Structure formats: structure tokens, C-alpha cells
Amino acid sequence: MALAGNPNAGKTTLFNTLTGARQHVGNYPGITVDYKEGNFTHNNQEITITDLPGTYSLTAYSVEEVVTRDYLVNEKPQVVINIVDASNLERNLYLTTQFLELGCPLIIALNMIDVAKDRGIEIRAEKLAELLGVPVVPVIARSGQGTETLISQAILQVTQEWQPRDISYGEDLDEAIMELIAIISENTFLAHTYPARFTAIKYLEHDDQILQKGQEDDSATAARLEKNVTQVSDHLLKTMDAYPEAIIADHRYGFIKSILRQGVQTHSFDTDRLYTSDKIDKVLTNRLMGPVFMLMILFGLYQFTFSWSEFPVSWLGLLFGWLGEHVETILPDGPVKSMIISGVINGMGGVLGFVPLIMFMFLGIAVLEDSGYLARVAFMMDRIFRIFGLHGSSVMPFIVSGGIAGGCAVPGVLATRTLRSPKERMATLLTVPFMNCGAKVPVIALLIGAFFSENKAMYMFLFTLISWAVALLAAKFLRATVLKGEATPFVMELPPYRFPTLRGLAIHTWERTWQYIKKAGTVILGISILLWALMTYPGLPAATKADYEQQRQAVTSSFAPEIIAESSSEKDVVSEEAQRLRQQVIALSNQESEQALRNSIAGRIGIALEPISRLAGFDWRTNIALVGGFAAKEVIISTLGTAYSMGDVKAEASDSLGKRLTRDPNWNKVVAVAALIFIMFYAPCFVTVVCIAKEAGHWGWALFSMSFNTFFAFLMATAVYQIGTWLG
Amino acid sequence: MSMTFKKLNHKCACLADKVKNCIKQSSCPGQITPLSESCRSGRVKICKITGDRKLCARMASLGVYAGEEAELLCPENGSQCLLKLQGATLSLDSTATRNIMVTEV
Numbered sequence: 001m002a003l004a005g006n007p008n009a010g011k012t013t014l015f016n017t018l019t020g021a022r023q024h025v026g027n028y029p030g031i032t033v034d035y036k037e038g039n040f041t042h043n044n045q046e047i048t049i050t051d052l053p054g055t056y057s058l059t060a061y062s063v064e065e066v067v068t069r070d071y072l073v074n075e076k077p078q079v080v081i082n083i084v085d086a087s088n089l090e091r092n093l094y095l096t097t098q099f100l101e102l103g104c105p106l107i108i109a110l111n112m113i114d115v116a117k118d119r120g121i122e123i124r125a126e127k128l129a130e131l132l133g134v135p136v137v138p139v140i141a142r143s144g145q146g147t148e149t150l151i152s153q154a155i156l157q158v159t160q161e162w163q164p165r166d167i168s169y170g171e172d173l174d175e176a177i178m179e180l181i182a183i184i185s186e187n188t189f190l191a192h193t194y195p196a197r198f199t200a201i202k203y204l205e206h207d208d209q210i211l212q213k214g215q216e217d218d219s220a221t222a223a224r225l226e227k228n229v230t231q232v233s234d235h236l237l238k239t240m241d242a243y244p245e246a247i248i249a250d251h252r253y254g255f256i257k258s259i260l261r262q263g264v265q266t267h268s269f270d271t272d273r274l275y276t277s278d279k280i281d282k283v284l285t286n287r288l289m290g291p292v293f294m295l296m297i298l299f300g301l302y303q304f305t306f307s308w309s310e311f312p313v314s315w316l317g318l319l320f321g322w323l324g325e326h327v328e329t330i331l332p333d334g335p336v337k338s339m340i341i342s343g344v345i346n347g348m349g350g351v352l353g354f355v356p357l358i359m360f361m362f363l364g365i366a367v368l369e370d371s372g373y374l375a376r377v378a379f380m381m382d383r384i385f386r387i388f389g390l391h392g393s394s395v396m397p398f399i400v401s402g403g404i405a406g407g408c409a410v411p412g413v414l415a416t417r418t419l420r421s422p423k424e425r426m427a428t429l430l431t432v433p434f435m436n437c438g439a440k441v442p443v444i445a446l447l448i449g450a451f452f453s454e455n456k457a458m459y460m461f462l463f464t465l466i467s468w469a470v471a472l473l474a475a476k477f478l479r480a481t482v483l484k485g486e487a488t489p490f491v492m493e494l495p496p497y498r499f500p501t502l503r504g505l506a507i508h509t510w511e512r513t514w515q516y517i518k519k520a521g522t523v524i525l526g527i528s529i530l531l532w533a534l535m536t537y538p539g540l541p542a543a544t545k546a547d548y549e550q551q552r553q554a555v556t557s558s559f560a561p562e563i564i565a566e567s568s569s570e571k572d573v574v575s576e577e578a579q580r581l582r583q584q585v586i587a588l589s590n591q592e593s594e595q596a597l598r599n600s601i602a603g604r605i606g607i608a609l610e611p612i613s614r615l616a617g618f619d620w621r622t623n624i625a626l627v628g629g630f631a632a633k634e635v636i637i638s639t640l641g642t643a644y645s646m647g648d649v650k651a652e653a654s655d656s657l658g659k660r661l662t663r664d665p666n667w668n669k670v671v672a673v674a675a676l677i678f679i680m681f682y683a684p685c686f687v688t689v690v691c692i693a694k695e696a697g698h699w700g701w702a703l704f705s706m707s708f709n710t711f712f713a714f715l716m717a718t719a720v721y722q723i724g725t726w727l728g
Numbered sequence: 729m730s731m732t733f734k735k736l737n738h739k740c741a742c743l744a745d746k747v748k749n750c751i752k753q754s755s756c757p758g759q760i761t762p763l764s765e766s767c768r769s770g771r772v773k774i775c776k777i778t779g780d781r782k783l784c785a786r787m788a789s790l791g792v793y794a795g796e797e798a799e800l801l802c803p804e805n806g807s808q809c810l811l812k813l814q815g816a817t818l819s820l821d822s823t824a825t826r827n828i829m830v831t832e833v
Contacts, residue, residue, distance in 0.1 A: 057789035061782065088815035091791040119815070205785060243781045249788030250795075278812060281801055282769075285810060379819040383808050392821055489783050489823035491790060493816050 001047060001154060002035075002075075004068055004099070005083035006092050007054030008495045010111040014083060014141040015051040018151070035071055042151045050077065056091075058098040059202065059245070060209035063417040069209075072104055073193050079157040080104045081150065086116035086123055086138070089265055093256045094249075096132070103164030103195050105157045108136040109150050119275065120268030128264045133165070142501075164195040169251045173244065176232045177201065180225060187221040190214060203229050204244040277496040281376070290380050297373070298404060301364040302457040302464075305357060306445075312356035317656050320349030335536065343532030344525065347638035350657055351520040354442035354637075359513045361406040361441065366508035370500035374399065375492070382490055388472040389479025392490030393418045394428040398471065402435035405444075405464050406512075409433045409688040413695055423485035427478045429692055430705050433684035434471035436464055438516055439633035443679055446637055450658035451672040467680055474712070520634065527631050528638045534602035535624065535642060540595060548592045555584045597621070597643065602628075616678060616717035617671040617725070626678065632685045670724035674717040681713035756831040763809060764825035766800075772830040773797050779827035787828070790818060797833055 003011045019038030036051045052071055053064035060066045072080065082099055084092040099106050110125055129136040135153045139146035168174055180200035183189070190199050190213060202210040203225050214222035233244055240247070284293055324345045331337040368374045377399070382392035394416070395403075401412025412432040419425035436444060448459045479485070540548075556564055559581050566578040567585075574582070597603045598620070605627055606620035613623050625639035637657070644660045661667045683706040684692070693702035756775035766772065774796045777784045787793065791814045798813035809825050811818045820828070 057785075059785060059789070061786055061789075085815075091814045091816055094789060094791070206781060241776075243784055245781060245785040246777065246788060246793065249785065249793055253788075253791075253793060278799075278801055278817065281810060281817065285801075375819075379808075379810070382819070382821055386821065392819070487823060489780075489786075489827075490819075490821040491786060491824050492819045493790065494810065494819050496817070 002050045002077040002080045004052045009083045009085045010141040011083045017144045059205050059207050079154050080106050081109050083109045083111050086110045086113045097252045100165040103162040105160035106134045107154045107157050110138045111141050113138045122266045131259045167255050169248050189221045285376050299461050302461045305360040306457040309357040309360045316353040342642045343529045346641040347528030348525050350637040350641035351524050351634045358516050362512040363509045366505045370504050372495045372497045375494045388476040390475050391424040397432050401432040402437035405436045405441050406438045408437050410691050413691045421488040423483045427475045427483050431471040431475045436467050443636050447672045450662050451669045524634045527635050531628050531639050535600045617674045617721040619666040674721040677720050678713045678717035683710045758831040760829050760831050762826050763828040763830050769800050771833040773833050776829040
């Protein structure tokens with residue numbers, strides 16, 4: 001079975017209700033770009049169901065339409081459940097007419113009948129079924145009402161053959177269609193994929209994908225068809241000033257209207273009335289007040305995130321600190337202990353410690369998305385995006401990538417598939433990694449917390465605005481140089497405002513937070529251990545080690561035996577002399593650790609980069625973390641944690657990374673801002689780079705993204721550091 | 729079944745007449761302007777979709793076609809509009825609004 005219908009008609013909600021799955025359902029059109037499969041049992045029968053992307057028609061205009069149509073014609077599902085929004089029946093049936101023309105066994109799920117009823121819309125399902133010749137079952141996908149009947153009826157349709165139905169497009173076009181069908185049938189043109197009449201109509205509609213398939217399949221017949229269609233189009237343009245697709249669409253609506261006017265749909269009250277959702281829109285999308293509300297709402301989100309996550313984040317910090325101390329006491333000295341404390345606990349703990357912050361951020365975003373406000377943000381941002389050569393459809397990839405902070409560039413890059421223009425898509429593809437993804441947020445939060453703790457939410461908001469400004473300026477630069485081209489129109493359906501359900505919010509927040517935790521426990525853990533190894537080996541030569549040991553012994557032997565005994569005891573409070581001995585030994589150990597780190601593979605890389613990185617204020621330890629960030633941005637924080645804790649497992653083991661950085665002479669507010677700027681804008685992580693190469697169809701663009709972003713980020717970081725230092 | 733469809737199609741409004749009427753302004757008696765220029769709240773009637781044929785087809789699939797009436801929801805929003813029609817709210821950018829010819833109802 002396949003679930004198909006208009007965007008936001010409730011396909012994924014129904015899919016989740018039927019299969020018990022927790023696929024992402026958003027109050028935003030275009031959430032499902034690819035199809036997803038699930039299974040469920042009905043009356044001891046195992047059923048496989050596919051959730052197809054939302055689409056308005058079966059003409060290849062965007063990727064959703066191509067995916068849906070290709071699935072239907074290639075996979076030939078035994079039955080298609082067409083989810084129709086009962087409160088918007090006429091427009092939804094437009095797609096239904098095309099399913100009928102394609103000939104797939106069809107059943108209509110008349111969804112949101114409760115919403116339609118509230119709006120005074122009465123629909124006679126049995127009359128609609130009679131006139132369309134397909135079963136119609138009223139359902140409420142959110143509550144599951146009517147789904148049992150729907151599946152029972154759908155199973156009955158399984159035995160039906162694929163049978164295309166004809167819709168008349170008026171005498172002129174019907175005649176043209178008949179001529180095209182004759183050519184198609186005579187040459188069995190695309191016969192294995194589409195019904196002849198469907199192909200003829202798509203040729204008239206100038207469907208790019210079918211035209212291309214036709215040329216590849218049988219170029220001679222394709223040329224004949226195209227010639228024929230051009231004549232028809234020219235004739236219609238001359239006589240009616242309209243393209244065939246406009247005429248076809250008009251007849252489809254005529255067909256739908258004629259059905260609805262036969263007592264299928266009645267309105268209890270004025271159809272023109274504005275609903276609450278429309279009234280809210282008049283205020284929230286107002287030209288002047290809309291952006292003000294938007295900034296206030298987004299700032300409120302940051303305030304909420306930081307104020308509510310502050311305590312849980314510090315508790316988790318204490319927990320990992322305690323864990324480090326505990327491991328320190330129970331494990332013997334050696335590489336295993338070092339790996340567990342420096343690689344695992346400090347590395348992974350640095351990432352996991354931010355789970356509460358990430359969770360509150362995701363909760364806030366889920367509220368915005370499920371309520372329908374996120375779609376309004378896209379609407380308002382479209383105006384700004386235009387100025388910078390981007391498209392309205394670019395807004396969602398930006399938000400998915402972390403536009404409100406906390407997303408991921410990989411789905412953001414994939415979301416650019418909804419853009420039709422290759423140049424607008426490429427500009428979006430190359431600039432979405434500038435957003436503050438979930439991996440960058442902990443780094444930004446750490447540095448803000450360490451150096452600008454007085455107003456964390458405001459600084460986080462400011463850095464988010466900077467990321468948008470830089471991304472838009474970079475897009476403008478790309479569109480004015482290597483990606484010059486015309487702008488394409490942006491049309492999007494806005495979903496109505498809805499009260500988010502607690503279940504929906506919990507699912508959305510948890511699924512994203514879980515992804516973050518899972519990544520920290522797998523990929524990030526692996527990279528942290530690898531980087532720990534790179535920062536540990538080859539270690540110091542035996543002679544140097546022996547030299548340090550000698551120095552330690554020399555220091556120790558200069559104290560009285562009772563002071564030595566007191567110093568090595570577990571006591572927290574010791575005499576002044578014993579404390580002095582402890583400090584001298586720790587200083588020697590730290591010196592040894594630093595030399596060992598300098599001598600390690602990672603240390604050598606960091607030191608080699610230092611002459612350049614110093615221009616932006618970064619020392620060799622920071623360089624190690626930044627190089628590690630090429631693998632995954634979360635690694636920056638875990639590597640900083642490891643680099644600033646190597647060997648430092650005694651007196652200051654429980655200190656947070658933030659405290660260690662503020663104490664370090666190489667770090668100050670100016671370096672922190674320069675580092676933030678560099679981290680926000682330098683090369684995307686490895687997975688994103690691979691994704692860019694795959695989506696762009698060329699590794700050149702991926703390499704461009706890496707080099708351009710790193711160069712650009714370094715220039716900005718250097719400017720910030722040099723100007724900041726000069727200003728004092 | 730096919731008989732039913734034929735009967736239904738006979739009941740459909742004649743498209744050719746509708747399009748011709750729209751062009752002749754008989755169904756759009758008022759002043760016809762692009763939506764981008766009349767973007768203020770109130771009801772409008774769509775008279776014609778111009779421009780790129782792909783845009784025309786896309787608009788049609790979204791329910792924006794000649795003869796339909798719609799409500800503008802975004803007053804003084806310049807070239808960018810929120811258009812409410814057939815129970816749905818559409819966000820349209822300047823390229824789209826420049827190509828939707830409307831008349832006030």
C-alpha cells in the first residue's frame with residue numbers, strides 16, 4: 001500500500017498511527033522528501049505501507065512529485081490510499097484526478113473531518129464515492145478514528161487491476177490527445193511505465209521528466225510527439241492565450257466542481273470567513289510587526305533554553321567531574337587510565353554535558369514547528385533571502401541546518417532538493433553549513449559561558465544573527481560570481497496554526513536529542529579515542545621521562561621525610577611545606593604532560609600550524625581541536641577537553657573545560673570571539689562534505705566548500721583577533 | 729463508469745468560454761492589475777496567470793487559476809503576499825505575484 005496526498009494532509013500522521021512508527025511529522029509542508037516504508041498487521045495480515053512525499057500534482061515540478069510518481073509507476077503498489085484534507089476538498093481532489101488518470105487502485109481517506117465540521121463543511125462521503133467510483137472513508141488520522149475501516153476497505157481494493165480513467169479536456173484538447181495516443185500506442189512508447197493517455201497528457205503539460213524519458217526511450221517517436229504538441233500549444237496560445245496545462249488544469253477543476261456541486265459538499269456558514277489562523281497571520285506576518293515578533297520569539301527561545309538548561313548542564317558537568325575523580329582513584333596509572341579519563345570521560349562528557357541545553361533548544365523548535373509558526377518564519381525570511389539571491393525554499397534548509405541553532409547540516413543539504421533552480425540550490429547547498437548546527441552549539445555555549453557568562457542568551461542570539469548575516473552575504477557573493485542566474489518564483493502553502501500536542505512535542509524533542517546522544521556515544525566516542533591516541537603517542541623518549549623522574553626525586557628529596565609522607569597522603573588539608581611539595585611535583589608533571597603532548601602526532605600538527613594560526617590568536621592546542629573538528633564539530637569540544645586535561649588528572653581534574661580555558665594564558669575574550677567566528681564558518685564536517693559532493697554531483701563543489709569556508713573563516717577570525725587586540 | 733465521467737464532464741463549465749471570457753475581461757469587469765500591485769487586504773478575482781508556463785501549471789495545482797476568488801491576508805506587504813483560497817493559505821513571492829492578474833471584487 002502507498003499513502004499519497006497533498007503536503008500537510010496528514011499522510012505521515014496516518015502512517016505513524018497505522019505502523020506505530022515515530023516518523024517526523026511537522027506542521028510544515030515538505031517534511032517528507034523521500035518515501036518511507038513501515039509494516040503493520042491487520043486481521044492477521046502483514047501489510048507493508050509506504051509514506052510518499054506530499055505533492056500537489058503528478059507533473060514533475062519538484063523532487064516530491066518525481067519521487068511520488070516514480071514510486072507509483074515503478075513499484076506499482078497494490079492500492080494507493082489518497083489522504084485528502086476534508087477542510088480543503090476541492091484543491092486536494094486535483095491530485096485525485098491524476099491518480100484516476102494514472103489508473104492505480106485508489107481509496108480516499110477523507111482526513112480532518114473534525115476540522116471541516118468546525119468550519120461548517122459537511123461532506124457526504126458515500127455520494128463522493130459514488131461519483132468518483134472509488135471508496136471514500138472519513139478518518140481522523142491524529143486520533144486513529146476510522147483507520148480500521150480504511151484498511152479493511154483498502155484490502156478489498158488490492159484485487160483491482162490498474163485501470164486508467166478518462167477525464168475530458170474539451171473538444172480541442174481531447175482531439176489532440178487522441179492523436180497523441182494513436183502515435184504512442186502505435187510505437188508502444190513508454191508503454192511499460194505509463195498508460196498511453198497519461199503520457200499524452202504529460203506531453204501536453206510539458207512535463208520535463210517524461211519528455212526526457214521519451215527522448216531516451218525512442219527519440220523518433222518523442223520528436224513526433226513534441227512536434228505535435230508544439231502545434232497544439234501554438235494554436236492554443238494564439239486562440240486562447242493559454243498553455244495546454246492551464247486548460248487541462250481548468251478542466252480538472254471543472255470536473256471536481258461538478259462533483260462537489262452534486263450535493264457532496266455543503267457549507268453551513270460563509271465560506272469566505274476568516275478563521276483564527278488567518279487573523280493571527282494578519283498580525284504575525286505583518287510587514288512591520290512580523291519581523292519584530294519573529295525576533296522577540298526567537299530571542300525568547302534562547303532565553304528559555306539557557307535559563308532552563310543552566311542547572312542540568314552544571315549537574316552533568318559535576319557528574320562527569322566526579323566520574324573522572326572516581327576512575328582516577330580506582331584505576332592504576334597507565335595508558336588505559338589516561339584513555340578513560342582524557343579520551344572517554346573528558347572527551348565524551350564534554351559533548352554529553354550539553355544534552356539538557358540541546359534538549360530545551362529542540363523543545364522550543366518543536367513548539368515553533370508544530371504550531372505552524374516556522375512556516376511563517378520562512379514566509380517572512382523569503383523577502384530577505386531574495387535580496388541575497390536565494391529562494392524562499394532555501395529557508396527550510398537553513399533552519400534544518402541550525403538556523404535557530406541546534407540542527408544538522410546533513411539533512412539541511414538534503415532539504416535543498418526542493419529547490420528547482422540548480423544555481424539557487426547550489427548557493428543554498430554551499431551556505432547552509434554556516435548555520436549553527438547542534439554540534440557547534442555546545443562549543444559556542446562553552447565559550448560564551450566561559451568568557452561572556454553575564455548574558456549568555458543575548459550572546460548566543462547575537463552569534464546566531466552573525467551566522468545568518470555571513471551565510472547570506474556568502475550567498476550573495478556566490479550568486480553574483482560563480483552562480484549567476486535568474487531568480488525562480490517561490491510559492492508555499494502555509495499550514496494553519498495548531499496547538500502542539502504533548503505527545504508530538506515529546507516525540508520531536510526526544511528523536512532529535514536521541515540522535516545527538518547516539519552520535520556522542522558512537523562516532524564522537526570513536527573519534528575522541530582516536531584523537532586521544534594521536535595526542536598520546538609516540539610519547540616522550542625514555543631519556544626525557546627518566547630526566548623528569550630524576551627532577552621529581554630531586555625536588556622530593558629536598559624535603560624532610562615526614563613532609564614527603566604528609567604530601568603523598570590523601571588528606572585535603574596539609575601543612576604549608578607539604579602543600580609546596582605537592583605544587584612543585586604537580587608543576588613538573590604538568591610540564592612533562594605538555595612536552596608529551598607537544599611530542600605527540602597531534603601536537604606536532606598543532607605546532608606546525610601555529611605560525612599561521614597565531615595570526616587569529618590560536619595556540620597549538622586549539623589547533624589540534626580545530627583539526628579534529630574536520631571530522632565532526634562535536635569533536636572540537638571533546639578535543640579541547642582532552643588537550644586541556646592531558647596528564648592534568650590530579651588537583652584540577654574536576655574543573656570544567658570552561659574554567660581551564662579562562663585560566664589559560666593563551667585564551668581571553670578576543671581569542672574566544674575569534675575562535676567562535678572560525679568554528680562557526682570553517683570547513684563543514686566530513687559527513688556534510690560527502691553529502692555536498694553527492695548532492696552537487698561533483699567533488700569539486702565539496703572541495704570548494706571546504707577551502708572557501710576555511711579561508712573565509714580564517715580571514716574573519718584574523719580580522720577579529722587583530723582588531724580586537726589592537727583595540728585592547 | 730466511463731459513462732458517469734462523460735456525463736460529469738458535460739456538466740463541467742466550458743473551459744474555452746471561461747478562458748476567452750477572462751481574456752475579454754467579461755468575467756473581470758474591473759481594472760486588471762498584477763497581484764503585486766494590488767496587494768492589500770480584501771477579496772480579489774483571479775483573471776489570468778502569465779509568465780513561465782511551469783509557474784502557470786504550478787499555480788493551477790495549488791488552486792490558483794482564472795475565475796477563482798481569493799482573499800488577500802497581508803495588507804501593505806509590498807510584492808509578497810499571503811493569499812487565502814479554497815481553504816488554504818498560500819505564500820507567494822514577488823515573481824509569482826507579478827504574474828497573477830487580478831481584479832477587485
